[in-house]
Amino acid sequence: MAPLPSPQTMKERILxxxxxxxxxxxxxxxxxxxxxxxxxxxxxTLYNHFPSKDALIAAYLERRFVAQRTSxxxxxxxxxxxxxxxxxxxxxxxxxxxxxxxxxxxxxPADRSVKxxxxxxxxxxxxxxxxRLNELGVAEAEALATQLVLLVDGSIAQDLVRDDPAMARAxxxxxKVLLRSAGVDVGDAVANPAxxxxxxxxx
Amino acid sequence: MAPLPSPQTMKERILxxxxxxxxxxxxxxxxxxxxxxxxxxxxxTLYNHFPSKDALIAAYLERRFVAQRTSxxxxxxxxxxxxxxxxxxxxxxxxxxxxxxxxxxxxxPADRSVKxxxxxxxxxxxxxxxxRLNELGVAEAEALATQLVLLVDGSIAQDLVRDDPAMARAxxxxxKVLLRSAGVDVGDAVANPAxxxxxxxxx
DNA sequence: TTTTAGTTACACAGACCTGTGTACTTAGGC
DNA sequence: GCCTAAGTACACAGGTCTGTGTAACTAAAA
Numbered sequence: 001m002a003p004l005p006s007p008q009t010m011k012e013r014i015l016x017x018x019x020x021x022x023x024x025x026x027x028x029x030x031x032x033x034x035x036x037x038x039x040x041x042x043x044x045t046l047y048n049h050f051p052s053k054d055a056l057i058a059a060y061l062e063r064r065f066v067a068q069r070t071s072x073x074x075x076x077x078x079x080x081x082x083x084x085x086x087x088x089x090x091x092x093x094x095x096x097x098x099x100x101x102x103x104x105x106x107x108x109p110a111d112r113s114v115k116x117x118x119x120x121x122x123x124x125x126x127x128x129x130x131x132r133l134n135e136l137g138v139a140e141a142e143a144l145a146t147q148l149v150l151l152v153d154g155s156i157a158q159d160l161v162r163d164d165p166a167m168a169r170a171x172x173x174x175x176k177v178l179l180r181s182a183g184v185d186v187g188d189a190v191a192n193p194a195x196x197x198x199x200x201x202x203x
Numbered sequence: 204m205a206p207l208p209s210p211q212t213m214k215e216r217i218l219x220x221x222x223x224x225x226x227x228x229x230x231x232x233x234x235x236x237x238x239x240x241x242x243x244x245x246x247x248t249l250y251n252h253f254p255s256k257d258a259l260i261a262a263y264l265e266r267r268f269v270a271q272r273t274s275x276x277x278x279x280x281x282x283x284x285x286x287x288x289x290x291x292x293x294x295x296x297x298x299x300x301x302x303x304x305x306x307x308x309x310x311x312p313a314d315r316s317v318k319x320x321x322x323x324x325x326x327x328x329x330x331x332x333x334x335r336l337n338e339l340g341v342a343e344a345e346a347l348a349t350q351l352v353l354l355v356d357g358s359i360a361q362d363l364v365r366d367d368p369a370m371a372r373a374x375x376x377x378x379k380v381l382l383r384s385a386g387v388d389v390g391d392a393v394a395n396p397a398x399x400x401x402x403x404x405x406x
Numbered sequence: 407t408t409t410t411a412g413t414t415a416c417a418c419a420g421a422c423c424t425g426t427g428t429a430c431t432t433a434g435g436c
Numbered sequence: 437g438c439c440t441a442a443g444t445a446c447a448c449a450g451g452t453c454t455g456t457g458t459a460a461c462t463a464a465a466a
Contacts, residue, residue, distance in 0.1 A: 010442085024311075024312070025313075026308070026309060026310070028232075028309070029231075029311055031422070031423055031424080032424070032425085033422085041443075041444085042443070042444050042445065042446090043425085044427095044443075044444070044445085045442080045443055048442075052424080052425080053423095053425090096312065097308055098360070100364065101363065101364060102308040102309075104300075104363060104364055105229070105300055105305040105308045105309060105363065106231070106305075106308060106309045107229070108228050108229045108232055108299075109227075109228075109299065110228075115364065118364045119364055119365055122361065122365060123365075143373065146373045147354075147374075147377040149357070149361065150353070150354055150361060150374050150377060151353050151354070152357065153356070153357040153360040154352070154354055154355065154356040154360070155353050155357075156360070157304050157357070157359070157360050158325065158352065158356055160307055160308065161303065161304060161321045161322055162322055162326075167349070167353065170350055170353060171350075171353050173350065174350040174353060174354075174377075174381055177380060177381055178377060178380055178381075181380045181383075181384065213413090234452075234454080235453085236452090236453080244414085245413070245414050245415065245416090246454095247413075247414070247416095247456090247457095248413055248414075250455070250456080251412075251413080254455095255455080256453095256454065
């Protein structure tokens with residue numbers, strides 16, 4: 001058997017380090033040498049576990065693809081909690097946007113497989129929203145789920161550029177308005193701060 | 204004087220080509236050799252106009268920074284027209300997301316100047332929305348402008364991954380709901396298709 | 407005609423990248 | 437004690453990239 005200097009397997013150690021470096025600094029910016037050096041292993045060992053950098057990239061993205069959890073809390077709460085979770089992640093200094101969007105932006109239209117997994121991830125989140133909305137009996141769950149996903153990705157893109165966790169709060173407020181407009185009770189008397197004082201446009 | 208084989212200046216020709224290649228294939232994916240070869244000039248000429256690739260990247264982004272036009276149409280119409288314009292751009296096969304977001308994603312947190320111009324661009328669009336909302340007399344124009352910007356960037360990110368121009372329509376529908384909720388007349392009897400049939404959540 | 411600014415062709419330095427080849431070491435399992 | 441699987445050290449091939457150096461060319465201006 002191979003020596004196991006840590007509880008993780010070597011493959012997992014490589015993936016963990018690749019994840020950190022790829023995500024924080026960019027896939028193209030990080031060479032396999034850098035990853036191996038960071039772990040303290042030889043480049044040969046890395047290539048014994050992954051046949052190519054492309055394979056490592058694919059494994060990195062697949063590892064990032066974790067399905068969103070579903071709790072037994074009310075669906076509306078779960079939906080809104082998504083944005084609280086986002087805000088927490090934005091506040092962390094090592095947040096650098098959506099790894100899938102970044103990979104597609106970075107690797108371009110050439111890399112078909114990367115795009116495939118990115119689409120799958122985006123769709124899985126949309127489906128999660130849709131299912132929660134169906135639980136709420138919302139008529140046009142599909143359309144509303146898409147709109148919520150736009151708010152999620154919009155706040156991620158904005159935070160990537162501006163480093164402003166408040167984008168998650170703004171997205172949450174917008175989500176409340178959309179949910180309310182679809183007949184969902186979001187537990188708030190006034191859904192949108194833009195009408196907090198009941199002001200209306202003069203004409 | 205230098206020979207001018209085309210009405211444009213050489214600098215502009217370089218920028219135009221760099222724009223096309225950087226945007227479509229990624230900044231890191233394109234070398235200066237490729238740009239020079241595409242125009243049919245020597246690499247030396249390129250470096251006579253731009254001291255470094257970084258300078259060319261900066262010029263590329265600055266050239267992309269075009270302020271949004273303001274027409275004399277009603278502000279609400281102008282705001283919604285933004286999403287129609289987005290949809291048209293999504294439908295073009297050479298659309299590859301927001302060049303500023305892509306550059307930040309690609310170049311990482313190291314490149315400070317790229318981030319700076321990206322922030323300026325995002326903020327300029329938010330300001331444009333805010334000014335239109337102020338014209339409409341919306342109370343919380345700042346907050347609503349931010350929410351609209353989230354929809355814009357969200358639809359761009361989604362289209363980048365999914366190649367689905369319908370994302371722009373979804374963003375527009377969501378924008379209508381938000382505007383309506385802020386008291387703006389968007390000229391539509393029913394703002395959100397999710398309540399088109401008046402369905403309500405059962406509990 | 408002479409000058410001069412812009413361009414060209416081309417080589418090259420120096421760095422970095424992916425991926426391989428090879429011989430050596432180390433540590434369990436039998 | 438031996439075998440085997442995994443890891444190590446290290447060189448290197450072959451490619452790409454940015455950026456520079458240099459001498460020749462071209463065309464317009466003076």
